[in-house]
Amino acid sequence: ATSQSALVEKLAKFPLVRLKVDYGGFTTCNPQRFGQRFVDRVANPSDIVLFQKTKVKKREEKAAQEAAKRKDKCIASGMPPLPDAEDDPASQIQDLVADFLQGGKESLRLLPQQDMNAAVFLEFVAKDNKNAIRNQVEASLKRTQTYLATESASALVASADRK
Incomplete structure (x- = not known):
């Protein structure tokens, strides 16, 4: 005892x-x-x-709900949603980038955010296009240069008309 x-x-x-x-x-x-x-x-x-x-059905329902939340979050932040895939690493990366860029300091100022998101996630990540980001930056640069050239030309014409 x-x-x-x-x-x-x-x-x-x-x-x-x-x-x-x-x-x-x-x-x-x-x-x-x-x-x-x-x-x-x-x-x-x-x-x-x-x-x-846990039952497979519960896990699948939970994964579907999380995917819907991710898709809504991407649409709200201006990012194009990726094709549906459960626990897709690309969609997780997209969520992280969306959260990061929604901050005030980290937002893109020179490059259009939606175009860069499309280049990164729809071309580079989803389609493995190695030149997608470079092509988007070059296209944005070209659009900006064209805009500045037309604005400066119209400003020159306006100043010449005043004289």
Whole structure:
């Protein structure tokens, strides 16, 4: 009886730890083997980890909702949405860039943001066009030069008419 009470007293000093882990789509490890690493640190080393698997339908619904949120966020920020793909790294990058560029200091001033977004995400990322960004910068530069040339020409004509 004393050894049992000593064991209970010893275990009472350790915390009970229980983790529920969703393993959908991944392989699991043996929970008892995992718990062996924590034998003298927790009261329940054999049942630390409880593996559970959520229904595939719930995961798919959640992924669809997240994709819809990403698409709405892209449209609101002026970015063209990428083709639908669950957990697509390109769409995650697009979200990060949209969040970054919505700040006041980081916004694009010389290059049109929508055109650059289209070049980066629709051409460079989605179609792997290595020259997409350079081509867009050159096209923007050409448009700006043409605009400045016509404005300066009209300003010269207006100043000549005044004299």
